[in-house]
Every structure is written in C-alpha cells, then in structure tokens.
Amino acid sequence: MTIKKYIQSDLLLLLCGTIWGFAFVAQRLGxxxxGPFTFNGIRFFLGAMVLVPFICRRRELRQKQQIQNKGLMVYGALAGLAIFAGASLQQVGLVYTTAGKAGFITGLYVVIVPIMGLLWGQRTNLGTWGGALIAAVGMYLLSVNEDFRISFGDLLELIGAFMWASHIHLIGWASPKTDSLRLAFIQFMFCSGASLLTAMAIETIRMDDIVAAALPIFYGGALSVGVAYTLQVVGQKNAHPAHAAILLSLEAVFAAVGGWLILGEVMSVRGLVGCALMLSGMLLSQLYGLVVKKGPKPGVS
Structure with a gap:
C-alpha cells in the first residue's frame, strides 16, 4: 500500500464526514x-437513485446473483426499517434541537454499537466502557439542564442513536450474505416508502413547498445518502482503521461548525465541554483496541 493511496483514502473519508456533518444543516433548512417525513421520503429516494448506475455497472455471475438475492428483500426491509426509525427520530428531533447538538448525540452510536453487541456474545474492551463513561458525562453537560431534564429534541436524537447502532448490527449481519449495493438500494427505498406513507397520513405535501426545499433535499439525499455512502465504501478499502474512525467521527464536529456558520447556532461553554467529552469518548471507544492490539476492531458489529 503506497502513501498516496492512504492519503487518497483519508481525503475521501474526510469528505464523507464533512458531507454527513453539513447534512444536519440541510435537514434543518429543509x-x-x-415536514420531516416528506423530507426523508424524497431524500432517501434520491439517495437510492444515486446507487442505480453503480449497481448496473457491477457484473456478477448469474449463479452468484441468485444466491445473493434469496434473502435480499428480507434483509433490505429489516435494514430499511431501522433506517426509517433512526432517520425519523433524527429528523423530528431537529425540529426541537440544534444541528450541532444533533450531530454529536447521533454520533454516540459508535459507543452504543459495541455495548449492544454484548447482548449476543460479542466481546468488548476497557476502551468501550471508558469511552461510554466519558461520552455519558459529555451528554449530560450538553443536554441535561439544571432541573435534570433533557430536552425533547435531544431525547429523540439519543433514541435515534440506538436505532442507528441497531442498523449497523443488521448490516454487519446481512452484508456478507448479500450484495452491498443492492442491499443499500433496497433499504433506502424501503425507508423512502415508509416515510412518504407516513407523510401522506400526517403531513400536508405541496409541490411548491418541495420546490422551495429542493436544495436541502438534494444535499440530504443525493450527496449525504448516495454519494457519501459510496465514498465511505471506497475510502475504507485502503484506509487505516484508526484514520477511518477519527475522520468519520469528525461528522459531529462538522455538524457543529455548519450549525454555527450557516444557522448561527451558538453553544454555551458547558455545551462545548460536553461536545469535547463526547468526541473523546467516541474516539476512545473506536481506537483503544487498535492501540493495545487486542479486543474487537472498531466498528465491527
């Protein structure tokens, strides 16, 4: 592996984290x-459409396709349900909280994933528990007020982080059995359909409003869902695991920067300290196993 390839992979992952971070701003603006379900319905449809050319270009033996397609719809539906839950909670939560806070709270999924893995016998390490403790303290400083209450929006984002962690486990279980791009396409389409059905039931959908939100929807769908997903897949092929963990965790930082630059969001000193602790906890949980050369690899579900 040449240094040039490492640098290229790191740049792709940095771009991926940047796109995902600023997507929180697009979601707020949209x-x-x-409404949140209309936004997600169109967004994930666009994301699925971005994958179509990549799926069409991939040529496989017919026998292999038949094997992979056996459980594809079931796996895609399960993963799509998890995305629908996580994306819905995230999008509705953004009505009540800031893009910066949503980015950091959502990022807690990297700590939650290995802890959830204990339920089915996966091993973890001291870094996971230390990271979880540090992140919990940061979450308290960021979201819990003097009356020991967490805001409604932050609570939705926290529950959503558990849904994103569940999705990672589902993908870890399903992806070795299926074609990854087809699985991604089906899960995005399933999420889009569920979101649009919910939107038709509880929201007012008008074409003028969709046109007005076209730019945020395009960014949140074509770029955040479609392009960034592809960048992650390509970038992680050659990236060092430690580099990948750090660069993708920067999503939360870019969400806060985007909220400040574009939306004028300002955090208190207490909130900033909380964000710093949460990011530290995320990184510790991801990198500890690499440093001590034992325990599960970061992000393995």
Missing amino acids: MDHV
Whole structure:
C-alpha cells in the first residue's frame, strides 16, 4: 500500500464526514418548507437513485446473483426499517434541537454499537466502557439542564442513536450474505416508502413547498445518502482503521461548525465541554483496541 493511496483514502473519508456533518444543516433548512417525513421520503429516494448506475455497472455471475438475492428483500426491509426509525427520530428531533447538538448525540452510536453487541456474545474492551463513561458525562453537560431534564429534541436524537447502532448490527449481519449495493438500494427505498406513507397520513405535501426545499433535499439525499455512502465504501478499502474512525467521527464536529456558520447556532461553554467529552469518548471507544492490539476492531458489529 503506497502513501498516496492512504492519503487518497483519508481525503475521501474526510469528505464523507464533512458531507454527513453539513447534512444536519440541510435537514434543518429543509424543514422550513416541508415536514420531516416528506423530507426523508424524497431524500432517501434520491439517495437510492444515486446507487442505480453503480449497481448496473457491477457484473456478477448469474449463479452468484441468485444466491445473493434469496434473502435480499428480507434483509433490505429489516435494514430499511431501522433506517426509517433512526432517520425519523433524527429528523423530528431537529425540529426541537440544534444541528450541532444533533450531530454529536447521533454520533454516540459508535459507543452504543459495541455495548449492544454484548447482548449476543460479542466481546468488548476497557476502551468501550471508558469511552461510554466519558461520552455519558459529555451528554449530560450538553443536554441535561439544571432541573435534570433533557430536552425533547435531544431525547429523540439519543433514541435515534440506538436505532442507528441497531442498523449497523443488521448490516454487519446481512452484508456478507448479500450484495452491498443492492442491499443499500433496497433499504433506502424501503425507508423512502415508509416515510412518504407516513407523510401522506400526517403531513400536508405541496409541490411548491418541495420546490422551495429542493436544495436541502438534494444535499440530504443525493450527496449525504448516495454519494457519501459510496465514498465511505471506497475510502475504507485502503484506509487505516484508526484514520477511518477519527475522520468519520469528525461528522459531529462538522455538524457543529455548519450549525454555527450557516444557522448561527451558538453553544454555551458547558455545551462545548460536553461536545469535547463526547468526541473523546467516541474516539476512545473506536481506537483503544487498535492501540493495545487486542479486543474487537472498531466498528465491527
């Protein structure tokens, strides 16, 4: 592996984290015009469409396709249900909290994943528990007020982080059995359909509003869902695991930066300290196993 390839992979992952971070801003801006389920329905449809050319270009033996397609719809539906839950909680939560806070709270999934893995016998290490403790303290400083209450939006984002962690476990279980791009396409389409059905039931959908929200929807769908997913897959092929963990965790930082630059969001000193602790906890949980050369690899579900 040449240094040039390492640098290229790191740049791709950095771009991926940047796109995902600023997507929180797009999600906030989009809801100035459309409801959260309308936004997600169109967003994930666009993301699925971005994958179509990649799926069409991939040529496989017919026998292999038949084997992979046996459980594809079931796996895709399960993964799509998890994405629908996580994305819905995230999008509705953004109505009540800031993009920066949502980014950091959502990022807690990297700590939650190995802890959830204990339920089915996966091993973890001291870094996971230390990271979880540090992140919990950070979460308290960021979201819990003097009356020991957490805001409604932050609570939704926290529950959503558990849904994103569940999705990672589902993908870890299903992806070795299926084609990854087809699985991604089906899960995105399933999420889009569920979101649009919910939107038709509880929201008012108007074409003028969709046109007004076109730019945030395009960013959140075509770029955040479609392009960034592809960048992650390509970038992680040659990236050092430690580099990948750090660069993708920067998603939360870019969400806060985007909220500050574009939306004018400002955090208190207490909130900033909380964010710093949460990011430290995320990184510790991901990197500890690499440093001590034992325990599960970061992100393995």
